[in-house]
Amino acid sequence: MSTAAAPAQALVSAPALRLTGDFHHAGRPLFSGLDLPISASGWTCLLGPSGVGKSTVLRLFAGLDTGGTFDGEISASDGTPVATRIAFMAQSDLLAPWLDVVGNVTLGARLRGEAPDLARARALIERVGLAGHVDKRPASLSGGMRQRVALARVLMEDRPIVLLDEPFAALDARTRAEMQELAFEVLEGRTVLLVTHDPAEAVRLGHHLFILAEDGLTRVEAPASPPIREVDASETMEMQARLFHALRGRPA
């Protein structure tokens, strides 16, 4: 097993989270009376139509600007602040164009004034399949390669709470499956909130599944077997079909 699979340090326990409340953009409600529980030390997947507010939910957890007004509460089961314990991978890769792959993967440590763990960074870069590209800048990488740099960067952070906004969306099918497996392995024990449009991905990775729609939040029962699940297992495929129907507004 690669060294990248192991946490950089002993994991501080990962809390459960909860977001409750209302959110408005320019006086218009985006969601009202939302109550989203995120279980400790597992993967919660959030699906739903474009523009319904999934990224906004992630940004609220991360304490980032949303351009709107939130009237509610974000809490952790251990009673300590959430935003300072988060690693966040946004929908756009947000790579620094002047840094090479190693520089981008170790950016968090550098910004905090810490010495980056270069061995761990290089191991993660190898695990995301970019060992031959360490000296390249983002402009000379494909979209899928840039997304893998951003994935390595968020895995490098080794935080108890990890927010992922469509982290595998730019990847081809094979690489996507491999990166799902890598993320699931490296993030073992973390509290993970994954936003995805892909029912197959949600069913493969999720301990808990939610659909956020214009009329509110719906919990969809995940398969009984624990993730990470085989793509072609019958219960995975059956659940994927049910989730797909639920996303189309039909009974799950």
Ligand SMILES: Nc1ncnc2c1ncn2[C@@H]1O[C@H](COP(=O)(O)OP(=O)(O)OP(=O)(O)O)[C@@H](O)[C@H]1O
């Ligand atoms: N900074 C902003 N200022 C004004 N409106 C915004 C801002 N950011 C998002 N919105 C609006 O808020 C709504 C929710 O956006 P959000 O990105 O959270 O949706 P989403 O469910 O993640 O969508 P997608 O699946 O397409 O990524 C959208 O209608 C969007 O137009």
